[in-house]
Amino acid sequence: MKITKILLLITAFIFASCNGQSEKTVEVLPSKTFSEKINTTPNVQLLDVRTPEEFSSEHLDKAVNINWKDSDFETQVAKYDKEKPVFVYCLSGGRSKKAAEKLNELGFTSVYELEGGITKWNADGFGKPLDKVIGMTKTEYKKLIKSDKKVLVDFYAEWCAPCQKMKSYITKMEQDSTSDVVVIRIDADKNKTLASEMKINQLPTLILYNPNQEEQWRYFGYISEENLRKQL
Structure with a gap:
């Protein structure tokens, strides 16, 4: 009887440990860390989840545009490798937070979100200098x-x-x-x-x-x- 209980406890412990190790997470990274990671990740999966209009006006190098608000967002991201890191950003963080949570829910094991979006990225000095004045000076x-x-x-x-x-x-x-x-x-x-x-x-x-x-x-x-x- 005691041996049976011990075996059950060991099995429960192993199951809990394995379950914890496979738990997927979303990490929100500041601009510097995000930059370092995307630059050192081979064949980086970098998703810009803004609208096509926003993407065409400015985006990070190597980024692919998949609009978070598109009805087929899940279908579009399904072609990416869930076992490799995926990086996501928007303008200031609202849409990328939802997109990152969805990617996590869909089974992507490592999801990295850019803190504050491309707005914070630019403010931190990581964006390309604007070659023309846009709007008010x-x-x-x-x-x-x-x-x-x-x-x-x-x-x-x-x-x-x-x-x-x-x-x-x-x-x-x-x-x-x-x-x-x-x-x-x-x-x-x-x-x-x-x-x-x-x-x-x-x-x-x-x-x-x-x-x-x-x-x-x-x-x-x-x-x-x-x-x-x-x-x-």
């Missing part, structure tokens, strides 16, 4: 935020879910001519030069300036209307 930006009132700048993108969730009340604040705060919304995708110069590596990014154009407050990510108004 910093000089134009400084003129834009010049005011005798406080100025709240909202850096957003159309694909950004938190940005869209905040859009209605920020737009309402933007159109309120009686407010003592000027609200300006800037599309980061259409103003890449400015976003890069200001190191905007997360979206949304909110920046509040006092009338002297000094930065008073900066916030990343979703914030409720109530909490935002408290800051103003």
